[in-house]
Amino acid sequence: MWDLLGGPMSFSPTVFSEVVRHRTTLMFVFLSLLVFFAADPSNARDYIPFWFSMIVWPLAFCLYLLAYEIELFFVAALTQLLPWLRVPTPLLSLIALTPTVYLCEKLVDQMSNGAFPEDILSRMVFYFLTVQGVETLFYRFIMPGVRQEIESRQQKRHxxxxxxxxxxxxxxxxxxxxxxxxxxxxxxxxxxxxxxxxxxxxxxxxxxxxxxxxxxxxxxxxxxxxxxxxxxxxxxxxxxxxxxxxxxxxxxxxxxxxxxxxxx
Structure with a gap:
């Protein structure tokens, strides 16, 4: 694949799943979600209960990750038929982000009894650009070190x-x-x-x-x-x-x- 900056990447869905479960990745995800929660870019806390605002960000991440991993398995199968194919990660991100934003916006709208102003398109643009920044940090600085640690640990098995x-x-x-x-x-x-x-x-x-x-x-x-x-x-x-x-x-x-x- 290609990342946002055009750098080539190659890994299997299995390797990606192992990296995502690593403690370093989980800490990175936790801090990222904490920033989103604190910033409240959609101003949803003015319309929904506080406890629900704490749940919606982890829920959004789980939905996004599920869609993203499904895409990775699809791309892995597709590249067997088209070995020359290189998929840009922003495209995968956009596809996974679309249903995630839509579903979460609908949940927030229901929890606010229709008071939450709908503006999915502009929020989608904001979230897409923000996620690209977060994913670039992940692919450039988090994943290489975590992957090396996992592979090194596997190599030491007897x-x-x-x-x-x-x-x-x-x-x-x-x-x-x-x-x-x-x-x-x-x-x-x-x-x-x-x-x-x-x-x-x-x-x-x-x-x-x-x-x-x-x-x-x-x-x-x-x-x-x-x-x-x-x-x-x-x-x-x-x-x-x-x-x-x-x-x-x-x-x-x-x-x-x-x-x-x-x-x-």
Missing amino acids: LVVGGEKIELCKLLHIEAREHHVHLTFDDDKSLFRARLGDIVAQTKTEDGVQPHRSWWVARDPAIKTERRDGRLFLRLRDDTEVPVARTRVNDVLDWLETHINPLQ
Whole structure:
């Protein structure tokens, strides 16, 4: 995507959701809402109860965020069909803001028994410009640091294999052979006496996928799919060819669509 200043951005809806839930982001949102509440740019407090004026701003944010995240999933799907597509974030903001402002204005109007003066268009312009400023601060100064912290924390995760700790971020794939597992890393290989099922149980869906009962593959943008003689295979960055069980083809393709394609 492009931000307000024309800077390129790339992230998946999952990453965005994790960033939004981070304590730093929540503090930024709280302070932003506090400023909106204190400034009362629509002068709504003159027409509605004080307790409702305290509720309407968090409600507006939740409605806006819900619409925004739905848009992100739609854009993520659309960019799979049109890889060249770059969507400006102000456009997403405008689309998400329109129903939010309309619904909240109607709620305020009802709470004021019709006394609140309707001027949605001018308020919409004000809110749009204000939100662009807030979002620019978020994308430029808040999100990069939070995202780096989240990714750094994920990279430090370990798996316990044969009583030893293995850095998950360095693991490419695991192959089970009889009573042993063969672990392949970026620049090394290891052999352990262990069960593949016990190792996979320590991973999360976003960590990797098990395309076959004897294989586990770590998430990697370099994964490619190949078909040969009616069978599906995964081609990994080290040129390893991993078969996909016929019963797991749909699950593997769905996983690739969710966790690999958005990274490409």
